[in-house]
Amino acid sequence: MTEIQETYASTGPVPCAEHPDVETRLRCSRCGKPICPRCGVRTPVGMRCPDCAGTRSAVAANPTATGKAAGAGIVVAAVVGVAWGFAPDWQFYWSLILGFGVVEAMARLLRSPRGTDLQAIAIVIVVCGVVLSRAIVAQRLGVDLSEVNNLRPAVQRALYLRPIPDLLFALLPILIAWRRFR
Numbered sequence: 001m002t003e004i005q006e007t008y009a010s011t012g013p014v015p016c017a018e019h020p021d022v023e024t025r026l027r028c029s030r031c032g033k034p035i036c037p038r039c040g041v042r043t044p045v046g047m048r049c050p051d052c053a054g055t056r057s058a059v060a061a062n063p064t065a066t067g068k069a070a071g072a073g074i075v076v077a078a079v080v081g082v083a084w085g086f087a088p089d090w091q092f093y094w095s096l097i098l099g100f101g102v103v104e105a106m107a108r109l110l111r112s113p114r115g116t117d118l119q120a121i122a123i124v125i126v127v128c129g130v131v132l133s134r135a136i137v138a139q140r141l142g143v144d145l146s147e148v149n150n151l152r153p154a155v156q157r158a159l160y161l162r163p164i165p166d167l168l169f170a171l172l173p174i175l176i177a178w179r180r181f182r
Ligand SMILES: [Zn+2]
Pocket: 028, 029, 030, 031, 032, 033, 048, 049, 050, 051, 052, 053
């Protein structure tokens, strides 16, 4: 399929990569794949294929691979979440490891790791990792998370519940997930 398209790359109309029955001269402005008016997506930098425009739903395109990728991401998030819970002092590193670990584990299992649904899945997974780390810290300190708002500041500090650094460390892996699958 791709060989045929490359052979005709510099000549006239070629079959659209998505719709082989449609002849087209349009090409994706990013990857050069032949696209037709039906599948091309208008962007500020020209017409793009659904993959490069990020409009293709990764889940719909390949549910099995996406499921496996999500599974791998969950495993990484669980491991990092537990490690983070046991060594919360290193949370800057844990938040980076969580973000990159989850997205790379997922991307490895996907052919075109892009799409808003993938971003959403990855973000949910990293948030679960962060929550898990907090739950473990709380468990180790023997506090009930539902009473967290009534805790004395000293306990809150021990739990790393200060809003600013805490939100930052939760935001970091979310940003990584968002960027990677954009
Ligand atoms: Zn493209």
